[in-house]
Amino acid sequence: MKRILFLLVFAFLLQSCARVGSPIGGAKDSLAPKFLSSNIDSSRVNVPRDIKQLRIDFDEYITLKDINKNLNISPPIKNITRIVPSNIANKFILIQWKDTLQANTTYNFNFGNSIADNNEANILRYYNFAFSTGDKLDDLYVSGDVRDALSIKKASENKFVVGLYQVKDTINYKQKPYYITKVDDDGYFELNYLAAGKYKIIAFEDENGNSIYDPGKEKVGFQKDPVVVEKSVSGLNLKLYPSKKPVKYLEMKEAPGGVLMTFEGKPDEVTVKPLNEKIKEYKITHAPKSDSVRIWFDAVKSDVGQTTNENLKFGYNAAVGKKDSLYNASLFYRYNAKNAMDINSDNGGAMLTPKEDFKILSNYYVDKINTDKWIFRVAGDSLNT
Known part of the structure; x- marks a missing residue:
């Protein structure tokens, strides 16, 4: 009896160990990284102007894809000195700069689709982080669609961006727009966290990823009239055309x-x-x-x-x-004496058909013609006119 009981217990333990050791797998991680906290207060207002970094913590290890091309900061912050992570996955993003921030201004860090978890590359799509150096977050937006006017096919991956410039006496298109965002693959764009004001809107194909329109090299589209942002604006349509080379x-x-x-x-x-x-x-x-x-x-x-x-x-x-x-x-x-005046008929020969105009070509500018000594003859006849 004891022997039988011992064999039953041994068989049970052996089966249990086999179950633990077998590769039964598990549900695939399909969730994007989640925001946990930031070094900036959760209210995100009255942020000191002398703050020099933004840190955002996530619930898992993340990587950043083409962050220098995908990250758009509006209004622009110059002298960005460091962005973490670079090549090694981390559980936080750290962006450091030297500039002093503007007063009473809402800053928006638009990461596009650059944030993904390290294990399954699940993308945190169109992630934005905004804060204000004033007592409120600006919350207006402008949205719409962008299309390539000369293409009937939708690009599988476009480099279109849309920017807003503050309307002033002069607009310097050689600088980054005050607000900027990328256009998604369906042609939709949305500029968020905008302050009320009057703006010039521009869409262009940012081929080199510098967030600045390069005339003669990149397709571009403008709206003739400024966009007045007193409340949120939607439904704008912009078409891109090849741009002229600068003269x-x-x-x-x-x-x-x-x-x-x-x-x-x-x-x-x-x-x-x-x-x-x-x-x-x-x-x-x-x-x-x-x-x-x-x-x-x-x-x-x-x-x-x-x-x-x-x-x-x-x-x-x-x-x-x-x-x-x-x-x-x-x-x-130096005058070249060989460059003499040359005159030729533009009628394909010396013969003219009835009612056809007589045309001449010259390599010199002709401003006056004296026909007193011209001779016209009717073919097959000795008659001169």
Whole structure:
């Protein structure tokens, strides 16, 4: 009897040990990290302006993905000195800076989708942390949609951002917007924790991740009228178009009939004025949105560059800055006698069909034509007209 009882107990213990040791698995972690606390008081108001860091604690180990590209701080805080974690997972985020914060201002730290747990990479989506150096948190928002005007396909991953600039006498688009946020993959954007005011809104494709619009390199969309934020605004629609390259003077060089001036970009309008006393009679030709300008003058009649290189100076304005302001450009000009005037027919030959206009091409500017000595002959006939 004792032997039987001993065998039953031994078998039970053996079965129990087997169950403990077997790899039965468990439920997969599908929860994003949870906020626990911060070094800033839970009310998040009346935060001292001389505070130099933000620490946010979570309930598990986290990693930060492309934090330098994904983190947007509005208004911008300059001189960020440290962001933790960098390469090693941690249970907190630490951001340190040198700047003194503005008075009575709500700061929003928008982490986008950069925060994820270390085990399963569950993302804490669109996480924001806001606090105020004043006695209240600004709580207005602006939202809407952004679309690429020239694309019918939705991008699998876009780099679009939307920013607000405070409307002042001048707006410096070479600086980061006062408020900025990323556009999600469905084209939706939302700017949160805004103060009441009047803003200029801009959307652009932030290719290099610097949060600043780079003209000529990135797609851009504006709204003509400012956005007046007295209460929250929703339903805005912005379309992005390829941006124009900024107009920039490149060079001048001798060309048949005068001088050729070229630009980077395509100016709508160009004004040019010779600054040399010798050139008194001249013509300027420029087709709208063309990158080149022709300055026509008679070098022989003006006695310019006939025996040696001559420094010619010009004032120009290519629709940049004030229109009454002229920028200086110059070249060492030497007349090339080989650049003779060349005239050709633009009708594909010497023969004209009935009622067809006679067209000519010239490599020089033609402002007057004397037809007194022209001769026209009817084909197959000796009749001259």
